[in-house]
Amino acid sequence: MTALVAGLTLPLLAAFAAIALPMRARVPAALLGAGLTLAASLWLAVVVWQTGPVTLSLGGWQPPIGIALRADGLGAALGVMTALVMTAVALAARHEMAASVAGPRAGFGFWPLMLLLWATMNAAFVSRDLFNLYVVLELITLSAVALVAISGKAEAIAAALRYLLFALAGSLLYLAGVVLTYAAHGTLDISLLAARMAAPSDALALGLMTAGLLVKTALFPFHVWLPHAHSAAPAPASALLSALVPKASLLILLRLWFEAMPDLAAPAALLTLASLGAMAVIWGGLLALAQARLKLIVAYSTVAQLGYIFLVFPLAGGDGGAQVWAAGAWTGAIFQTLSHGLAKAAMFLVAGIYLVAMGSDRLSDLRGMARALPMTGFAFALASITLMGLPPSGGFTAKYLLMTAAFASGQWAWALVLAAGGLLAAAYLYRPLAAIFARESAVAPRAIPRSWQAIPLGLAVLSVALGLLSSVPFEFLQIGRPDPAAEGL
Amino acid sequence: MADLATYLLTGLGLVFFIAGTVGLVRFPDQFSRLHALTKGDNLGLGFIALGVAFQAESWAQLAMLALIWVLALLAAGTVAQLVARAALTEQDKP
Amino acid sequence: MSVALDITLCALVLGVGWATVAGHGVFRAVIFFITYGLLLAIVWARLGAYDVALAEAAISAGLTGVLLLAAHGRLRRLNASQEVPLHLNLPAAVVAVGIAAGLGWAWFALPAPTAPDLSQALPQSGVGNPVTAVLLNFRAWDTLLESVILLAALLGLWMLARDHAWDKPLGLPYHARPGGVLASFGRVLPPIGLIFGVYLVWAGADTTGGAFQGGTVLAAVCLVTIMAGVLHAPRVEQAAWRAALVLGPGVFVLSGIAGAVFAQGFLALPPALAKPAIVTIEAALTVSIAVTLVLLVIGPPDEGEQDA
Amino acid sequence: MSLTLFALTGAALVGLGVYGLLARPHMLRRIIAFNLIGSGLFLFFGAAAARGTGLDPIPQALIITGIVVALSASALAVGLVVALARSSGTAYLPDEEGRL
């Protein structure tokens, strides 16, 4: 319980300190807060590993009066992934977002916004209350939009405004569903809703909430806001936005469909969700192929990579939840969520280094970067392996599990999507890799400290290691998993 | 007796409100409308507050009613003056 | 008779809502939106939700209105307040009617109401106003995050400043004719608003009121004094103001941790201490809310622009 | 009777707001439309909360939270619109139909 509370309050207090303290004390305070929050997230994972899910009724009030928190394997694992990405971003941002480099405005705003985002991501991973999740989603939205606008450029303002427009529309759709849910059942608690008496308005409520969350997760066709918002932000902010922010709304979707209202998971609805995911995989990949700037390629790849996760709905949802392959599909989707987070953050941090070193992220300007800054080239290559789904990476484990479940359940179409997506990823990542590993280097880039280059490399190595050591996380994710009728393949 | 006062005073208040609205809608130029606005509905509000005061159950409620009226008078007076000036500047603009 | 009153009210609300959307011109939409907030406050009064009525009157009719008016003024000076000609958008109308019809259908499909039973919990909450009990005790986590949302919005707003204006005072440089009507109003209003705002926070424990409503009223009078040139907005780098921003959320978090250390758990308030704890948290929150709201409305550090 | 009236008014306000959001691309009007949708939803919620014996305080608290959240989002959105107008001279998003 202490670890859970620490993970929520430490980043909040650090954010307050970063706002109130004078300029020179801000970054140290933020880094201290980041270190402590990382420790709290790891601690929470250890506690969950040893004793099972951690449950806490806030203020001592049980639902439906109060709000309950519950850290299961899924929530704790996402918390650890978030902590690793946040810590890496904080270390990299020391170079990029210090007031002396980014100016006093961005150097002031980045740190508290990052910490607020961290606190709310942690809150989203453990909250069991649908309205509390609405408040959390709004907080994530406002922090994320602010992080997009932080660069101050005209295109960033327009991208931030478009992002806010979509995100608020998504929030209101979600809120409409929450209102209907409370009006029908007098509770907002996910566990209590699982045991509710079904009402005719439930399908509409679930549909509204799902639609809102899809907009926030940028699933095809609601993805139009994402690439420009993610690429217009400064690189450390892009890493947070792409690797972490969509995961919060995604997690709520999983909680709704697998925990709160699994009885409403009709085959047609599950098929629709997965079809949209499949289209995201293809369309996002094709658009990524057409980009000339590294950050835009990486941002469009997020659209595609998020699509895979939606294959979990027909493979593990509804009546399929009781089948033997469900645990594999479920775990594969979470593996995809985790490994994409680590790899995507690594890629954006590499892009940030290149922007500082070369002043540009056009592929034509990045030729031969691996010779000048070998660690960054290595990091980008490892992260690419994860996104392509090549062994032995975490992305491979994810796609392997999903594909096995697809074959086992006879839904071979999803296996085709997985294969096509992998090929597309190889194609769109080949271009930046070819540029970075080109033999000639055009201009001598600015020197980048090795300690900075090592940060994305660390994340990329972790994203691969997730596949090498997959048995521990596999077991971890089963802790508190809804409906664990059958254990894996 | 108290009820009778309420009927009379709130009724009177309504007359002023209606007159104020009619003035707002009918009078052609801005400044006579402004006059209708500040006089009509603030008197109306005063009479309604006074009428309702006869139904009040405590001194605190009476004080509150009086305060509301004073505040509304103050605000309306100020606002009418300022908006009239702003309207003058607005007329200079294309 | 009371149904006739509600019908009149709903007709007005719908008419104003329609006018807000249908009418041409941004300024007209803004003014209709202000009157919309006012009518909605009356609707909440009719529903018996007095705390909501107060919040709606203070926030929707007051602060959001002045926010939109100021923004319209800015856009006009930037030549961006003009609107392209409007026409009927049939697909949008279909979607809108569909959503409204879906909600309308859901109303009749709702099962019998099942509100949580608060009769056991309320006496332990430390306050007599059930809405305050929910906000500051039962669902304190929501309220804490809500106060952080205000903060996040303000940080986001500040990020929109131009870099060279960053060390300038926040918002536009307001000025008024010394001794004029506006300046006098800016001096008369604060005492009234201050007393009323503090009263709302104090009374909120047991009757209509609360930290958000009180903070909004305080913010409103503060804004009037700033717009009347009586008070001046601070700069970002003035530490005391930034400390005021995080005071409320900070006290809230720390009291939550104290609950975890000394009482049953995070955000727990022992019934004996609940009332003083809630009043303390609300007082700190009110300060932060008021300052944050004022700064949210006046905007980032700015130099403004002259009328062409 | 009155509750149904308020709930249906809320639903209609949501519809009006959705129409405004989709059909009125000027960003200031879109912010207003968001507020219409939010308040319509809250009105529906408030009417639903008044159905039982007495008024359920939990929805009231949630609505107050929601009103403050809406104000925060509106303030940031207004700031972004002004910044957009300052940097590009228009309050319409790029590529939005009906640009001036």
Next chain:
Amino acid sequence: MTVWLHIVAIVLLASLGGALWRVWRGRSQADRMMAAQLIGTSGVAVLIVLAALQDWTLLVVAFALALLAALAAVGFVTSQSPDGAGDPEEAHPPKGWRDRGRNG
């Protein structure tokens, strides 16, 4: 008495509706703002009547409305001034208004 107060509230709302027509058809922005101000006063009156009808705590809401209506109007007049930050009573912005010499 209850019936009469209901009637008063309804008539007040109807008169408020008349002012709404002026917002719709106003000739100038100031015209619309003034109509909104009248609507504000009518709203305060309605709330006072409802206070007597339902619950006297509504007087608090009426007071808040009266206070906040003034804020909107002040926001309007300042936003109408040439620099968006002035007082309509100033003939011209004071000299040096741009140097922001405040706060020392």
